[in-house]
Amino acid sequence: MSPARRGRDRLADKVAVVIGGGQTPGETIGNGRATAVLFAREGARVVVVDRRLAAAEETVAQIREEGGTASAWEADATREADCAALFAGCAEQHGRIDILHNNVGIGGGDAGPAHVDLDAWDLILHVNLKSVIVPCKHVLPFLRRQRSGAIVNISSIAAVCATPIVAYKASKAGINAYTQSLAIGNAKFGIRANVIMPGLMNTPMAIEGIATALGVERQELIAKRDAQVPLGGKMGTAWDVAHAALFLASDEARFITGVALAVDGGQSARIG
């Protein structure tokens, strides 16, 4: 192990699969990439999975530059055959799977109740729900055999707050609901499952993605989002999501399952 890798080995000897570990191009780091990098800094062997192999490979290059251990894997998380091959490959290569982190999520083309486009609805529900339930279905046989494992699913505070993007909200509320059943149904196997609900984050998916979709200036969008956050009047970063994921994935959270943790600077606790 290179001395360049920082961290306290909170995930030493663990094998972590981060799905959606590439990222949308942009000026900042995305949630999936930051999580993969942080897991590696803490000693995990990380399998970075993305539908776009080049994006996963960029994350792997960053991890290796820091002295961490990672490999890239191309898969569409919504496809059963891809997920079956992914976990069989991980088990063969590493002998075990300790952590599954499901980061994939989309929201483009969404709208409010009076304007919702049903093609966009179908796509958002399909990608956001299946990219969680399909990997979970296919990792569970391995985790149950091991009688251990930690799953972290990424939803959003949209799941619990009113927002005019109804397909995204419904899909993320579905992830919260699904994760409760996942957690309770698998507790007897020593498997934990939790949800992180990010709030407004300064990530390329949000900033470059929304600025382009709405045709607004990047800085204008950042200022508008910052102003909505109670804690410090600033959005969070992907590292805030990554640190929450690190805790939930690590043995420090050994007694925590079925929880939905907001990482949002207090936004979901606000009234008025």
Ligand SMILES: NC(=O)c1ccc[n+]([C@@H]2O[C@H](COP(=O)([O-])OP(=O)(O)OC[C@H]3O[C@@H](n4cnc5c(N)ncnc54)[C@H](O)[C@@H]3O)[C@@H](O)[C@H]2O)c1
């Ligand atoms: N940024 C925010 O403000 C914010 C707020 C709340 C929740 N979130 C959630 O965070 C997650 C996104 O975080 P990010 O910053 O890493 O986004 P990102 O877009 O940078 O990265 C997501 C990655 O997932 C990949 N992907 C998309 N569909 C896939 C599929 N079917 N199979 C495999 N890979 C696929 C993409 O290629 C991309 O590399 C989403 O679940 C999103 O809903 C973000």
